[in-house]
Amino acid sequence: MKLKEGDVMEQTQRSGTEGSCSLTDGQLVEMYRQMVLVRHFDRRAVHLQRSGRLGTYAPLEGQEAAQVGCAFALEKKDWLFPTYREHGVSLVHGLPMKTVFLYWNGRPEGCIAPEGVNLFPIAVPIATQLPHAVGAAWAAKLRGEDSIAVGFLGDGATSEGDFHEAMNFAGVMKLPVVFFCQNNGYAISVPLSKQTASETLAEKAAGYGIEGVRVDGNDAVAVHEAMSRAAAKARAGLGPTFLEAVTYRYGPHTTADDHTRYRDEGEVEAWRGKDGLLRLKERLLALGVWSDEQEEDAWREADRVVQTAIEEMAAMPPVDHDRLFDHSYAELPPHLREQREEMRSLYGRGGEEAGWRS
Amino acid sequence: MAKLNLIQAITDGLRTALRDDPRVLVFGEDVGVNGGVFRATDGLQEEFGAVRVVDTPLAESAIIGAAVGLAVSGMRPVPEMQFAGFIYPAMEQIVSHAARVRMRSQGRFSCPMVIRAPYGGGIRAPELHGDSPEAFFVHQPGIKVVCPSNPYDAKGLLLAAIEDPDPVLFLEPMRIYRAFRDEVPAERYTVEIGKSRTVRAGKDLSLFAWGTMLRVSLEAAAQAAERGWDVEVIDLRTLNPLDREGIAASVRRTGRALIVHEAPKTAGLGAEILSLINEEALLYLEAPVGRVCGYDVPQPLFALEDLHAPDAKRIMHGIEKVMNF
Numbered sequence: 001m002k003l004k005e006g007d008v009m010e011q012t013q014r015s016g017t018e019g020s021c022s023l024t025d026g027q028l029v030e031m032y033r034q035m036v037l038v039r040h041f042d043r044r045a046v047h048l049q050r051s052g053r054l055g056t057y058a059p060l061e062g063q064e065a066a067q068v069g070c071a072f073a074l075e076k077k078d079w080l081f082p083t084y085r086e087h088g089v090s091l092v093h094g095l096p097m098k099t100v101f102l103y104w105n106g107r108p109e110g111c112i113a114p115e116g117v118n119l120f121p122i123a124v125p126i127a128t129q130l131p132h133a134v135g136a137a138w139a140a141k142l143r144g145e146d147s148i149a150v151g152f153l154g155d156g157a158t159s160e161g162d163f164h165e166a167m168n169f170a171g172v173m174k175l176p177v178v179f180f181c182q183n184n185g186y187a188i189s190v191p192l193s194k195q196t197a198s199e200t201l202a203e204k205a206a207g208y209g210i211e212g213v214r215v216d217g218n219d220a221v222a223v224h225e226a227m228s229r230a231a232a233k234a235r236a237g238l239g240p241t242f243l244e245a246v247t248y249r250y251g252p253h254t255t256a257d258d259h260t261r262y263r264d265e266g267e268v269e270a271w272r273g274k275d276g277l278l279r280l281k282e283r284l285l286a287l288g289v290w291s292d293e294q295e296e297d298a299w300r301e302a303d304r305v306v307q308t309a310i311e312e313m314a315a316m317p318p319v320d321h322d323r324l325f326d327h328s329y330a331e332l333p334p335h336l337r338e339q340r341e342e343m344r345s346l347y348g349r350g351g352e353e354a355g356w357r358s
Numbered sequence: 359m360a361k362l363n364l365i366q367a368i369t370d371g372l373r374t375a376l377r378d379d380p381r382v383l384v385f386g387e388d389v390g391v392n393g394g395v396f397r398a399t400d401g402l403q404e405e406f407g408a409v410r411v412v413d414t415p416l417a418e419s420a421i422i423g424a425a426v427g428l429a430v431s432g433m434r435p436v437p438e439m440q441f442a443g444f445i446y447p448a449m450e451q452i453v454s455h456a457a458r459v460r461m462r463s464q465g466r467f468s469c470p471m472v473i474r475a476p477y478g479g480g481i482r483a484p485e486l487h488g489d490s491p492e493a494f495f496v497h498q499p500g501i502k503v504v505c506p507s508n509p510y511d512a513k514g515l516l517l518a519a520i521e522d523p524d525p526v527l528f529l530e531p532m533r534i535y536r537a538f539r540d541e542v543p544a545e546r547y548t549v550e551i552g553k554s555r556t557v558r559a560g561k562d563l564s565l566f567a568w569g570t571m572l573r574v575s576l577e578a579a580a581q582a583a584e585r586g587w588d589v590e591v592i593d594l595r596t597l598n599p600l601d602r603e604g605i606a607a608s609v610r611r612t613g614r615a616l617i618v619h620e621a622p623k624t625a626g627l628g629a630e631i632l633s634l635i636n637e638e639a640l641l642y643l644e645a646p647v648g649r650v651c652g653y654d655v656p657q658p659l660f661a662l663e664d665l666h667a668p669d670a671k672r673i674m675h676g677i678e679k680v681m682n683f
Contacts, residue, residue: 055482055483055660056482056483056484084484103659105661106482106484106659106660106661106662106663107659107661108659108662110659111659122485124443124484124485124486124487125444125446125447125486126416126444128447156416157416159415159417159420160416160417160418160419160447161417161420161447162447187387188387188388188392188395189388189392189413190387190388190413190414190415190416194413194414194415195415195416196415254484256395256483257395261391261392261393262391262392319661319662321662321665323658323662324653324655324658324665324666325653325655328654328655335624335654339623339653339654342675343665346671346672346675347665347671350665
């Protein structure tokens, strides 16, 4: 099913209480609570960056429905290939929040997804993770596993060669992969109209003989339904899907960016009116499964979880200097052992030896 | 004369080129409305219009590939790679095409273009925003590589690169974009490609550096002076073609040499300079030539980046080794 721009807008203006839904009321509540957690995490991360306690950070506020809706359609065994803005989907898939904070604090410990959390490290270069998702899906097919791979991307990534090569490859080999594209309207400052001349991103899939689906990315339920269908199709050996979730980031591309230079506040405000959290909350209220007390509790609990993760990050000793060399190879070659010795003699060992941060 | 920082000098150079030569086009990701992620192209689209200062799709290979087509067709493209660490998708277009068009067409076509790319660590940016990939490109025949270390050279080298009949990779040391200001003439001037500059004269050791490493090298030279060692600091400015005569002449004078770069050591540009010294000045050497470089590991996340790049302490350690041989 392909939705044109008008359809999305029309759907966006509905209350979010319509449309099919395979989730139980309990699951919907849990999905909403996760979206609250992701939003609170994101806001705290931006504040931490502003106060110098985190490095450059890529905010996702506005995209929670797309990310959490997607994550809820996946199974633990599925492999995710994220970009730098997938904190929401990564947290729901099992990445500890402390790890996400450490990554944005520039620490190598932030790259470690625990065993059992099937999440590849963040790919910074645009669209480069998509061929990896294709390869992982290929491996799953070869091994007869029913896990799928999900390659995440944004609208700008559809201009990169790797995107097209990955889509084509997946189509030819009919692999169990889903390309999950969050079209948030901007690649840093460049609007979609300067990114592509095609009316939608979903229609690009047709050129590769794979199904393209466009969904309202601020409707968590709709995203969940679309992603569930795509995942089931992949699991059944029926090939890849490209899913375009139309959404918006309220904040800058990263905290190093000033988004007022390239878009006006009115546009941001208009999108806030279509907010994914508001809409799911309306749905919960209409179902009679949500209350003001639960709302307060959700935010209070989110604050507790985020605060704990921040304290865990703050409690870390300075980074161990050997980590500069660790994992550059399975076994450190002699010249690197020499360089490590020199580093230790010049700068010490770091870590706990260097003392704790004040 | 205006006092400009390095990035303002680059903007001034681009403005001068756009004003003086209608063939010049500036394009890349976020260079137009946004004025570049570092503001290198700030105000240029307002001044010269969206036809000459162009926001492109997010496609490094197509940006450089299109620049090849533009250059061959008589334009003077000045594409921007947002960070040098994002240049890798364009390797094919640079290595297989931009660098070979002249030879492949036996001189019928040429590829005069300038690829601007901020490089090096030190600004606490995410992964792949801090790479120093100059050696990959120095290794490729057919393309020149330049790298200024101060505002004056930045404008003069940029204008020389845009005038150059061959493709030039113009590496910008982002960590010192706004570190200090220099007198920069408002008018057009060029700094000759292929010529190094002696920043500090000395008689005991020749220290070769460029871009991001110049300032820390000067700090180390000042520390060495306290130990009674008179270090000559030479800014190479052009990495290909190297100023062979300038390098050799200095080493013949001092008898000792140290090369400093931020990129990893193995097969880094230091190795080439060391070979050059062997070829041109071996019998003048009183000690093995030293190298102080980034360690041979992938550019780390920023919590470790200060440990990775040479600082004055590590350079001083390198000076000691050469002096005490």
